[in-house]
Amino acid sequence: MEKFTQFTGVAAPLPMINVNTDMIIPKQFLKTIRRSGLGKNLFDEMRYAVDGSEIADFVLNKAPYRKAGILIAGDNFGCGSSREHAPWAILDFGIRCVIAPSFADIFFNNCFKNGILPIKLEQDRVDALMAQAENGANATFTVELERQVITAPDGSEIPFDVDPFRKHCLLKGLDDIGLTMQKVEAIEDFEARQKSSQPWF
Amino acid sequence: MAQLKTLFEKIWDAHLVGAQDDGTCLLYVDRHLVHDVTSPQAFEGLRMAGRTVRRPEATLAVPDHNVPTTDRSKGIEDAQSRIQVETLDKNARDFGITYFPMNDIRQGVVHIVGPEQGFTLPGMTIVCGDSHTATHGAFGSLAFGIGTSEVEHVLATQTLLQKPAKNMLIRVDGALPTGVTAKDLILAIIGKIGTAGGTGYVVEYAGQAIRDLSMEGRMTVCNMTIEGGARAGLIAPDETTFNYIKGRAMAPKGAVWEAAIAYWRTLRTDEGATYDTTVVIDAAEIEPTVTWGTSPEDTIGISGVVPDPTDARDEGKKKAMERALEYMGLTPGTPMASIAVDQVFIGSCTNGRIEDLRAAAAVAKGRKVAPAVGAMVVPGSGLVKEQAEAEGLDKIFLEAGFEWREPGCSMCLAMNADKLKPGERCASTSNRNFEGRQGRAGRTHLVGPEMAAAAAIAGHLTDIRKLDS
Ligand code: SF4
Numbered sequence: 159m160e161k162f163t164q165f166t167g168v169a170a171p172l173p174m175i176n177v178n179t180d181m182i183i184p185k186q187f188l189k190t191i192r193r194s195g196l197g198k199n200l201f202d203e204m205r206y207a208v209d210g211s212e213i214a215d216f217v218l219n220k221a222p223y224r225k226a227g228i229l230i231a232g233d234n235f236g237c238g239s240s241r242e243h244a245p246w247a248i249l250d251f252g253i254r255c256v257i258a259p260s261f262a263d264i265f266f267n268n269c270f271k272n273g274i275l276p277i278k279l280e281q282d283r284v285d286a287l288m289a290q291a292e293n294g295a296n297a298t299f300t301v302e303l304e305r306q307v308i309t310a311p312d313g314s315e316i317p318f319d320v321d322p323f324r325k326h327c328l329l330k331g332l333d334d335i336g337l338t339m340q341k342v343e344a345i346e347d348f349e350a351r352q353k354s355s356q357p358w359f
Numbered sequence: 360m361a362q363l364k365t366l367f368e369k370i371w372d373a374h375l376v377g378a379q380d381d382g383t384c385l386l387y388v389d390r391h392l393v394h395d396v397t398s399p400q401a402f403e404g405l406r407m408a409g410r411t412v413r414r415p416e417a418t419l420a421v422p423d424h425n426v427p428t429t430d431r432s433k434g435i436e437d438a439q440s441r442i443q444v445e446t447l448d449k450n451a452r453d454f455g456i457t458y459f460p461m462n463d464i465r466q467g468v469v470h471i472v473g474p475e476q477g478f479t480l481p482g483m484t485i486v487c488g489d490s491h492t493a494t495h496g497a498f499g500s501l502a503f504g505i506g507t508s509e510v511e512h513v514l515a516t517q518t519l520l521q522k523p524a525k526n527m528l529i530r531v532d533g534a535l536p537t538g539v540t541a542k543d544l545i546l547a548i549i550g551k552i553g554t555a556g557g558t559g560y561v562v563e564y565a566g567q568a569i570r571d572l573s574m575e576g577r578m579t580v581c582n583m584t585i586e587g588g589a590r591a592g593l594i595a596p597d598e599t600t601f602n603y604i605k606g607r608a609m610a611p612k613g614a615v616w617e618a619a620i621a622y623w624r625t626l627r628t629d630e631g632a633t634y635d636t637t638v639v640i641d642a643a644e645i646e647p648t649v650t651w652g653t654s655p656e657d658t659i660g661i662s663g664v665v666p667d668p669t670d671a672r673d674e675g676k677k678k679a680m681e682r683a684l685e686y687m688g689l690t691p692g693t694p695m696a697s698i699a700v701d702q703v704f705i706g707s708c709t710n711g712r713i714e715d716l717r718a719a720a721a722v723a724k725g726r727k728v729a730p731a732v733g734a735m736v737v738p739g740s741g742l743v744k745e746q747a748e749a750e751g752l753d754k755i756f757l758e759a760g761f762e763w764r765e766p767g768c769s770m771c772l773a774m775n776a777d778k779l780k781p782g783e784r785c786a787s788t789s790n791r792n793f794e795g796r797q798g799r800a801g802r803t804h805l806v807g808p809e810m811a812a813a814a815a816i817a818g819h820l821t822d823i824r825k826l827d828s
Contacts, residue, residue, distance in 0.1 A: 174679070174682075180793040181793070188424075208781070239504075241397065338518055357615055
């Protein structure tokens with residue numbers, strides 16, 4: 159997993175609530191057996207017409223946001239299915255950070271496994287950042303994970319919370335599986351206990 | 360005195376392998392279900408790291424999302440779908456996992472197959488790379504959906520890194536009125552708490568209306584828990600649960616069965632244990648329920664009318680309602696029971712079990728599907744299909760003008776050939792009415808199986824309680 163330390167990019171405003179994973183990456187793109195290559199289909203049905211042409215007023219089709227690195231959205235972002243194709247598509251597009259008042263649990267988890275930082279902020283803070291993101295090419299934000307601050311285009315600094323263990327893993331780009339493998343003895347003990355007391359498991 | 364615990368806390372504590380100082384826990388996983396769409400990258404990850412599957416016998420794989428529901432003798436026509444299913448075939452073989460391939464009678468939607476086989480048992484931790492894993496909570500197991508990276512983590516270590524969730528109790532008092540089903544109940548619950556109402560929680564369902572439900576009904580309720588934002592929904596196991604499990608292929612037998620039952624009887628929330636949130640619902644107030652919009656929280660009783668965005672509670676919701684109504688092609692004030700449908704889909708992990716098909720067949724019997732409507736029934740598994748055919752349900756459906764298909768996810772997410780055309784409107788027994796879910800620009804109204812059959816016959820959404828005999 160790629161480390162996340164500090165990231166600077168243009169933030170795209172998507173002022174919608176309940177953005178679901180079917181919107182983020184529709185099912186026809188879930189047939190892949192790889193993780194990469196999904197960025198071009200991020201928000202596919204909102205981004206392209208049936209004939210494949212771009213829908214001009216969708217945010218990621220507008221000039222400054224075509225290279226957005228941050229996404230700012232409404233409540234309950236990422237609800238719906240567990241598909242990790244959603245964070246894969248976001249990452250493959252080049253977005254490393256999503257800011258919203260709230261996220262669905264599974265999506266939120268999936269982000270951390272892929273080097274994406276989801277940031278929860280109060281609604282009025284999100285509204286203020288959203289307003290600055292509307293400024294197009296001037297909407298460059300910097301997100302520093304170590305210090306836990308977002309620097310907005312107007313220079314203001316907004317602090318955010320992050321789970322300490324997840325922060326540690328993101329900063330170091332750590333692979334969970336490798337970490338858990340080091341605890342194999344505890345897992346073996348658990349299995350032995352369960353097998354003798356509750357054999358139906 | 361021992362600490363009082365909720366059902367969720369009992370199962371959680373029984374599966375702790377370890378905990379870090381910051382509260383992150385290493386949780387043991389008893390059962391892992393695997394399907395075609397969310398697993399290829401996980402197996403690829405194992406191969407790249409030279410890892411194996413820790414407990415192949417605790418892992419059950421079945422292809423469901425990509426499989427065709429028409430004649431399967433020619434294989435899968437769509438190349439990408441075929442590759443994904445063949446990849447699962449190969450991964451199951453290479454890693455020695457229990458596997459029900461496409462042409463096995465036991466194949467079906469993963470959340471129907473697990474319970475049907477007795478693979479799902481009370482008190483277990485069960486995961487799958489699929490948000491509707493919540494279904495298995497109907498047995499009093501802690502079951503939730505995970506992403507593909509976590510699928511890989513479970514394959515390799517049989518554990519997951521998790522933080523404990525908060526406890527929510529949803530208590531449904533009284534009995535459901537005649538003509539009101541488990542599907543109506545869960546739609547009404549989601550309408551009440553909203554799609555984010557359960558975020559961060561595990562929900563326990565209790566109360567008379569829940570106790571009165573069959574296992575099939577309980578699975579319908581738990582299945583859609585994720586539509587209310589909670590990753591898992593639980594129902595304490597009881598005699599209904601034990602009777603359902605007894606004798607199933609993978610269920611414990613003999614002396615082990617007796618020991619298991621004795622343990623399962625302890626799986627209930629202690630008297631006096633506290634929940635972080637409690638929601639109380641009066642069963643008597645629920646009527647047959649449908650959705651009008653593009654979020655599962657957009658529910659309304661069938662006697663209601665399409666709501667007006669000007670009544671929305673805030674600006675964000677108002678905008679979402681306006682967008683939903685435009686997408687759905689609906690005008691505020693239109694009676695729900697007057698909305699004409701083009702397609703009807705009966706199936707999915709929400710309502711593709713034998714009891715659902717019996718209920719729909721009882722409505723279809725001796726009636727005809729309206730001429731303008733296309734209607735299909737997709738059994739949840741090969742065994743459900745076999746059982747339905749043994750009971751003659753297939754004949755009832757075929758005579759009424761429904762199509763009778765092979766098992767799979769089908770038009771629940773339209774990844775295979777079964778999908779709506781742009782603008783088509785569907786009464787569907789599935790679980791998501793998102794934009795494009797059943798096909799680009801397709802319009803979905805979520806309903807229960809009886810209401811779906813009734814809509815097929817009437818040609819429009821209709822109140823099952825008023826269907827002409
Ligand atoms: S039937 Fe639908 S909801 Fe259930 S597993 Fe299949 S696609 Fe998912």
